[in-house]
Amino acid sequence: MREAIDADSERIIELWQACGLTRPWNDPATDLGQARAGETSAVLVLQTPDGVTGTVMVGFDGHRGWVYYLAVDPGRRGLGHGRDLMVAAEAWLLGAGARKVQLMVRAGNDVTGFYEALGYTDQRTRVFGRRLEEPAGRPPD
Template sequence: MTAASGIRSFRREDTEAVVALWRDAGLVVPWNDPYRDIERKLGVQPELFLVVEAESAGGRPGVVVGTAMVGFDGHRGWVNYLAVDAAHRGEGIGARLMAEAERLLMERGCPKLNLQVRSTNEGVIEWYRSLGYELDQAVSLGKRLIPDTPPTAP
């Protein structure tokens, strides 16, 4: 097993590894094209698109093992696409990503961080609770304004 290196901002050459990680983590759904989501994020606060990679032998950069897409709209902060490679879960990578997201949002004056978890994903809900997150008494609603095509390579 390799050690995870520091958190850094996404680079374009990370695209395929990030999409593969999201697919493996079950985050890609038919109505969201991950390539389009990456392009959208690169147009708005790209410095808040975080990745963690595992170091390969000799300390060279390795494979992407964690991601978080962070944003601040001036009222609330959001985290999307938090994912950790299954082989690296339990190493604290997700908690480090969330701590960095919180730090970056507080730096920007963000008073509250929101995130969404599928209601059926009880394990992840409990994990967020262990980090101090609570269920809000709110219902999430959504309306697709720009339809995505099925996921495709760029």
């Protein structure tokens, strides 16, 4: 396990795409670059003799740790790589000062059993979001 380097970028994006983690409105190269450049974020990779076979993005917002882009090469699932990546993510976040870790799972991505087996629970929290391409409208009068 190590932090991503420039030479990993193409493979990381391939993994994210193979795992269905990318979306047309998010440029994965931008996401990767911003996470790697941030002082409170990183992209960790699982390096095997065959190359990069897994990734996880971590970030600490000063209150909570967050996990994004957990990806394991589809041909290598079931070998414990996802668990190893989460252990590394939690260690990184703990070192950054986080005392709680959160992650979001998109509707339709049936990975809840994986996270539940690691001790994660549904926090019963709704997540709201908005694209920042345009300023927010005025609140209604």
